[in-house]
Structures are given as C-alpha cells and as structure tokens.
Amino acid sequence: MIRSMFNRRRVAALIAASGAAALGACDQIADDDKVARAVGSAEVLTRKAQRLILSPGQLAPEYKESEISRFFKPNGSTDPDSDAYVALRDAGFRDWKLEVAGLVEHPLSLSLDQLRALPSRTQITRHDCVEGWSCIGKWKGAKLGDLLARAKLKPQAKYIVFHCADSLGDAGDGSDDYYESIGLADAFHPQTILAYDMNDAPLEVPHGAPIRLRVERHLGYKQAKYVMKLEAVASLDHLHGGHGGYWEDRGYEWYGGI
C-alpha cells in the first residue's frame, strides 16, 4: 500500500504541488486533475488507519432524549420533484416498494409495512454534515444486516449500493441521480439501519421519506435519503462516475469517516 501510494511520480507531483502552492500559484495546481488525484491519495491512508483503530462492531456514540436537536437541518434534496416520486408521496407511499437486487440469492421487493415488520433498531445519534454542522436525531429502522441476510448475498458481493429517488441537478437523464454505497463491514454494522421513523414520527419528506440510510460513524452525505433500491455489487466502477456515490463522483471521499 505504501509503495503504491508513494510511487515516484506521485511524490514528485506532491512536491511540485506543495512548492508551487506555497508560492501562491495554487490555483492552476489545485485544478490539475493529476495533482488532485495525488493530493486525494491520503484518503487511502486515512481509511486504513481508521479501519485499524475502529473495530467492526464499535458503536457510534448515542445520546439522551433530552439531547435531540429541536431543529434538524434538512440538506441536499428536500423535496424531490420527479413524477414517479410525487405520485408515491401523494399516495402516502402505499405503493412504494424497496427493491433488493444485484448479487443476491433471493431478490426482494418490500412494502413499507413489510419493512416495518423486520427486526428493527432505535438509536439517538449525531448527524455530522461534511460542511461542518451537527444535529442529533432519533432514528428507528430495519436493520440492514438482517435484511441482507434474508436476501442472502452472493460471495462476489462487496458493496451495497443505494439508489435514490432524488436528483441534485437538472440533467433529467439520470446522470445526476443521488446514489451512495458502503462496504460490507458497514452494511452489517449493528447501527446501520434503513430508517422509517425520525423522532418517533414517520420520516418526513425533507429528511428522505419514506426511508433513509443511517450508517453511523460516517458523514451526512453517506446517509442516503429517498432510498428506492438496494443493489449488491462486486465493484463500483460501472455505476455513474465510478466513485461510489453522487458526491464521491464530484470529489468527496468514498470513506466518510472523517
């Protein structure tokens, strides 16, 4: 790992980048694609270091009822306007189905009631936006690990992808649809749930109705809202920009633990 991260060309790019940045020419440098990738390579080190420190079952801190934020900031999409979503929303998500597909033995299609009948977990956790702010909310949802055990992952499956009903741009061709992905360690973490209740009430539209992912120990952009479909995959390369998420395709780290 060290060798691949610090090969000579990358080190040269880094030294050149640092030197020039210090001289005030940082713009052309920072915009250069190769340099951006070299600078971003520290992500690998961060992910490996945190995975080393953090045992797979280690829980994110949980809070008291009294610590729940009175105002929880809705961010990103807050009111998806696609015809399909609007129709589902207006019918109170009666016709909504969660599809579980990809590298699974038993593809599933679950209604909200069926999802509510699955083993659940309730947790009061902190939501940290990549921008810097934090809010605390109470979440109740189906345990993702149990759901995946029911669908039975094929051995090739390495990631779980969350396809969402919202788009953050107006391309209209699906290229800016929101999506996210997590590895299996996070998918089977006890606090990873598909939340349908927030603060003891059904999840509201600004927060991702009918369900959003809660993958604690990660930043807010990993907590996909308006989840429509789960897909088990062996690689993230063929999805959209190939970096495993809407924001990841636009420069954010795939590992959202820092």
Place this chain on the structure above:
Amino acid sequence: MSELAAEDAAVTASAIAEPRTRLIYRHTLWVRSWHWINALSLLLLLLSGLQIFNADPQLSWGMTTNFDHPLVSIDSAGDGPRMRGVTTVFGHPFDTTGVLGASKGADGQPEDRAFPRWATIPSLRDLGAGRHWHFLFAWIFVLNGAFFVAYTLWSRHLKRDLWPTVEDLKSIPASIWEHIRLKHAEGEAATRYNVLQKLAYLVVLYGLLPLMLLTGLTMSPGMDAAFPGLLWVFGGRQSARTIHFLSASSIVIFFLIHIFEVFAAGLFNEMRSIVTGYFAVKTTAPARVASEGAGE
C-alpha cells in the same frame, strides 16, 4: 548533538575583523528539516482549513450546531454590487465587507463567501478539494511532528534548550522589558533561547499543535466512535470545531510575532541559522577562535 551550545566553526578571518563575531552551529539538520516541513504544512492546513470553514461559516459550543445563536457567524447581506459582509460575534454585527462575508470573486464582482479567495485553497469554492489538501497535509504535519517530539526527547533538545530553568523564570520581567525595547541578547546569551522564546515554543509545540490534532480528530465521526472520550474532553463536536478555529488563530498570532522577531533580531542571521544551521554571535571578550588564531 549540540543545538545551541557553542560548537565553533572556524571563522578565523572574521575573528580578526571588528566587531568580533563567531559562528555557532545553532540548529541541527533534523530541527531545520522539521521546521520547514512544519511551516509548509501549517500554511497549507490553514488555507485549506479556511476553505472547509467557508462551507459552514459559524461556530457553536456543545455537541450540535446552534443555528439560531452561534457564537460567531460570517454572512452576507444584499445582492450584486451592494452585497455587504457581516460578521457577528456574540450577537454584535460588524461590517466586514471586502474581507469576511462578501469579497471579490473571480469575475471581480462581490461574492458571498466567508473568507476571501486569497485566503483559501483552492481559491474557488470547493469543499471536496479543500478537504483533500487538508487531510494530506494533516498526515504530513502529524508524521513530521511525531518525529520532532521523539527527537526533542531523544536528543535532549527539549530538556537542554527548550525547558526553562529557575533562573529563566526569575528573569521573565526583565525579558519582557527587553522585548518591549526590542533589545536582543548578545554574546554568550545569544547562544541560548530567552525565556519568553522558550515559553512561546513550548506552548505552541506541546500545547497548540497537539490541540489542533486532537480537536481535528474529534470532528471525525469515525474517531468519535473509537474514542468517545474525545467528545467529553472538548465538550462536544462543535466545541472541538470552535477550539480548532481558535487554536489555529492563536498559531497565526504566534507566526506573526515569530516573523516580527526574526526581522527585529536580524533577518539575515536568523534565516542563515534556520537554513544552514550557523548563527553569528557578537563576542565582547576576545573570542576564543581569535586567540587560537590562525597565522596573521
């Protein structure tokens, strides 16, 4: 390895000239390398940190963000050429147009941004890139710093050169008076750090820089799961973010004083010592090198 102790370099020629000076080997290669890698890292951490701050330009105390009453917030008011920058500190608004809240964008028009283009990496708004720069140089800063801390202990640099003696502490009032008059030590005294310098270095090296690291880690949800005690120590994630900002501001103040002192004490000599290691000291008594003097 003698840091500030007099390891004379042969300066026979200059020993003859008046006034007598002798070159001492003041900073080892290790200390000089650490200093410059650290300086570069801190500069890039500051500029990329301000880029990250711009994504949520407010500070709160506690676990979560107080959106209604933050301690500090930097906003803009109005649109187009009339845009104003407003910085609010403990509820008191200040007009900071041109620097904080509203400053010139790439097209020369006022832009809604907390810190201006010249203070962020990259200059355009790009949180993702800012984070990449920040975390890369955080790693360089930490590895370089860990090396330095180990070195100061192993080489006794900490004990011998940085830790104040009882006499040092007694001389604090005198040292303050000397600093106010911009009077700098000469002769033998110039081979050692003065007491205020020692205290400033200790506060920054063993106080503020580790504080930057720990408050930075407290903002990571992954680290909070591994070490929930971090949240307790700093009073919450948003408190840690606020302390991170204040601590960075303190380091900027240290930097400004540091640079001022470099100029006050003699730019050429100071720069020579942190680049080559050699520092010239004026001697009042006949210099030892002179008495050992080479053939006149």
